[in-house]
Amino acid sequence: MNQQRFVLLxxxxxxxxxxxxxxxxPDEWLPIAGSLEAIALLNAHSYQVAVITNQSGLARGLYDLAMLERIHAKMHHLAAEHGGTIAAIYFCPHGTDSTCACRKPKPGLLLQCAAEQHINLSETVMVGDSYRDLQAAWAADALPVLVKTGNGRQTLNAHPNLTIPVFDTLYDAAKHLVSGQ
Known part of the structure; x- marks a missing residue:
């Protein structure tokens, strides 16, 4: 079976x-400048995109599954408007005190994605902004990449000796990935 090329976000x-x-x-879901274009750029270079996200707001009762689906529908719609497609979304609905296997920094969501999408994680980039994203990538044998958006600058400040690729934005990371370097 052919392995598909994915980037996990x-x-x-x-x-x-x-x-x-x-x-x-959905009103609170606001794209970071260039992020939707980055997804389209990855797609244009034969990368599929999957989203790997902790959503403890579900466990906290801040929103329900129907609302999360509406938020994700907006994300899909806006990505499509920019020429991009998100192939799959994997989310952990559990709280921060959960012992589940799916909450990052545990690798459960990445392993589920790999099994369902038939991808080799050792050749797959996981782009995150927090240290737990990087830890999940390492635990799953994926290739971690840090962006400075979101919590990225704080992550870099707290872990200044990281020896992984670091980019200002998802768009910058995507440009690097598609350049083949």
């Missing part, structure tokens, strides 16, 4: 603006 802080108060509705 955290959602809040990578594709859309993060909020300390959580993104609880």
């Amino acid at each position: 955290d959602r809040d802080g990578v594709i859309n603006q993060d909020s300390e108060d959580f993104v609880k509705s």
Whole structure:
């Protein structure tokens, strides 16, 4: 079976603006400049995109599954308007105190994505803005990339000796990936 090329993206802080108060509705889901174009650029170079996201707001009762689906429908719609497609979304609905296997920094969502999409994680980039995104990538044997949007600058300040690729934005990361370097 042919392995598909995927790029895995955290959602809040990578594709859309993060909020300390959580993104609880489609109106609060605001794309980061260039992020939707980045998805289209990746797609244009034969990369599929999957979103890997913790959504503890569900466990906290801040929004329900129907609202999360509406938020994701907006993300799909806006990506399509920019010529991009998100192939799949994997989310952890559990709270921060959960012992589940799917909440990043655990690798469960990445492993589920790999199994369902038939991808080799050791050749797959995971773009995140928080240290737990990087930890999940390492735990799943994926290739972590940090962006400085969202919590990225704080992550870099807290871990200044990271030896992984770091980019200002998702668009910058996407340009680097499609350049083949």
